[in-house]
Amino acid sequence: MEIESQSSMKTNGPDSPGELEYLSGFGNDFSSEAVAGALPRGQNNPIRCPCGLYAEQISGTSFTTPRKLNQRSWLYRIKPSVTHEPFKPRSPSHKRLVSEFNQSNSFATPTQLRWRPVEVPDSPTDFIDGLYTICGAGSSFLRHGYAIHMYAANKSMENCAYCNADGDFLIVPQKGRLWITTECGKLQVSPGEVVILPQGFRFDISLPDGPSLGYVAEIFGTHFQLPDLGPIGANGLAASRDFLVPTAWYEHGPRPGYTIVQKFGGELFTAAQDFSPFNVVSWHGNYVPYKYDLSKFCPFNTVLTDHADPSVNTVLTAPTDKPGVALLDFVIFPPRWLVAEHTFRPPYYHRNCMSEFMGLIYGSYEAKSEGFLPGGASLHSCMTPHGPDTKTFEATVAQGENAGPFRITDTMAFMFESCLIPRVCPWALESPYLDHNYYQCWIGLRSHFSHEETKCKTNELQDVDGAELEGSHA
Numbered sequence: 111m112e113i114e115s116q117s118s119m120k121t122n123g124p125d126s127p128g129e130l131e132y133l134s135g136f137g138n139d140f141s142s143e144a145v146a147g148a149l150p151r152g153q154n155n156p157i158r159c160p161c162g163l164y165a166e167q168i169s170g171t172s173f174t175t176p177r178k179l180n181q182r183s184w185l186y187r188i189k190p191s192v193t194h195e196p197f198k199p200r201s202p203s204h205k206r207l208v209s210e211f212n213q214s215n216s217f218a219t220p221t222q223l224r225w226r227p228v229e230v231p232d233s234p235t236d237f238i239d240g241l242y243t244i245c246g247a248g249s250s251f252l253r254h255g256y257a258i259h260m261y262a263a264n265k266s267m268e269n270c271a272y273c274n275a276d277g278d279f280l281i282v283p284q285k286g287r288l289w290i291t292t293e294c295g296k297l298q299v300s301p302g303e304v305v306i307l308p309q310g311f312r313f314d315i316s317l318p319d320g321p322s323l324g325y326v327a328e329i330f331g332t333h334f335q336l337p338d339l340g341p342i343g344a345n346g347l348a349a350s351r352d353f354l355v356p357t358a359w360y361e362h363g364p365r366p367g368y369t370i371v372q373k374f375g376g377e378l379f380t381a382a383q384d385f386s387p388f389n390v391v392s393w394h395g396n397y398v399p400y401k402y403d404l405s406k407f408c409p410f411n412t413v414l415t416d417h418a419d420p421s422v423n424t425v426l427t428a429p430t431d432k433p434g435v436a437l438l439d440f441v442i443f444p445p446r447w448l449v450a451e452h453t454f455r456p457p458y459y460h461r462n463c464m465s466e467f468m469g470l471i472y473g474s475y476e477a478k479s480e481g482f483l484p485g486g487a488s489l490h491s492c493m494t495p496h497g498p499d500t501k502t503f504e505a506t507v508a509q510g511e512n513a514g515p516f517r518i519t520d521t522m523a524f525m526f527e528s529c530l531i532p533r534v535c536p537w538a539l540e541s542p543y544l545d546h547n548y549y550q551c552w553i554g555l556r557s558h559f560s561h562e563e564t565k566c567k568t569n570e571l572q573d574v575d576g577a578e579l580e581g582s583h584a
């Protein structure tokens with residue numbers, strides 16, 4: 111079977127995924143053509159498009175969404191997406207995907223939860239089958255909520271494309287690269303980078319390194335934005351120009367037995383067609399897939415005292431209608447200098463009205479001396495207390511005032527933080543990777559209280575545990 115790709119007549123873009131070219135910017139009005147002149151000039155849908163292409167719009171916001179939030183793109187393709195057989199429920203179905211969280215499919219729990227990294231599956235599993243929901247809130251049908259998934263895959267998708275009608279995927283690979291073909295072109299995503307595949311775009315994921323593991327946040331009813339910078343000013347955190355968008359790439363020719371797998375309401379449906387959906391020769395618009403390299407992040411933090419709230423490390427935010435209240439913030443804890451004086455530098459002990467799901471891409475995390483491993487995860491829901499484990503607390507206090515400026519290296523943890531309280535899926539709670547002893551990492555925290563304050567030196571921990579006097583001021 112001959113597949114004609116743009117390589118025979120390209121005007122831009124790569125021949126092989128190793129040399130991908132990208133457009134740069136966040137929220138720009140982009141345009142790209144794989145064949146010179148394939149993009150209609152001056153209008154979106156002429157009677158006859160250049161090269162005999164069909165014009166097709168993909169809307170990521172309602173038609174009447176205010177201009178500054180409106181997202182749509184025009185795709186010029188060899189055949190329109192509608193040319194497929196009817197959708198049918200996929201067989202076998204996928205039982206571990208949830209997009210509407212309620213008592214019938216998930217549990218409420220305030221318990222601190224932590225999972226060890228999962229292993230690569232031993233049977234052939236592509237991204238579609240390897241994706242499973244951990245927790246979430248709200249509903250894809252009601253267009254408000256999110257789901258947090260993880261994936262463990264060991265094989266490339268074959269002769270099929272995935273399309274998520276429910277929401278936008280933010281994929282955080284932890285192990286193994288992802289080579290992603292989308293209707294806008296190709297993206298090559300390595301661990302340490304993240305990729306956003308907005309609602310409705312068809313995509314194919316290949317695994318050039320074999321097995322791949324990672325995390326996925328899915329948001330319903332909104333899209334990611336860059337956070338406001340407030341007093342930080344016009345620069346800092348994630349810069350618009352570091353977001354990379356694919357350039358047009360297409361394939362042309364028969365693809366017998368090709369399947370579109372559509373995630374719709376958390377269920378999978380399939381539709382057969384005899385051609386590739388990656389048949390877009392040119393496109394323009396501001397509704398696009400994109401990737402971002404986390405090492406480009408420009409962190410801001412305290413330069414004198416105290417521990418800043420983690421919002422200072424927000425890469426992307428999916429807003430709710432309430433100012434400053436996120437449906438889902440994507441926050442990272444990257445390598446950086448710690449310089450604060452007479453300050454407990456690791457994360458503080460806290461309870462948060464927001465809920466916090468965390469993952470670790472590589473290295474170790476500053477609040478946990480052990481047990482939170484690359485590929486693992488934790489969940490601290492609304493008002494569930496958490497913070498540094500006993501060893502981290504004791505080591506930090508033992509070091510006392512002697513800690514000079516220190517570069518924290520070899521670490522990339524992240525957090526999905528939401529105002530909606532997640533319900534947890536049964537398979538996540540029954541998972542053999544669930545760490546039932548997680549709570550013990552804090553149990554050893556002893557009382558060091560002394561009411562004779564002048565004797566209480568910060569770097570000399572006094573163990574007054576066991577004293578009947580505890581809590582008594584007599």
Ligand SMILES: O=C(O)Cc1cc(O)ccc1O
Binds near residue numbers: 417418420457460462
């Ligand atoms: O819980 C966590 O580890 C995430 C976190 C980090 C931090 O530096 C401050 C608050 C917070 O929730």
Ligand SMILES: [Fe+2]
Binds near residue numbers: 490496
């Ligand atoms: Fe936290």
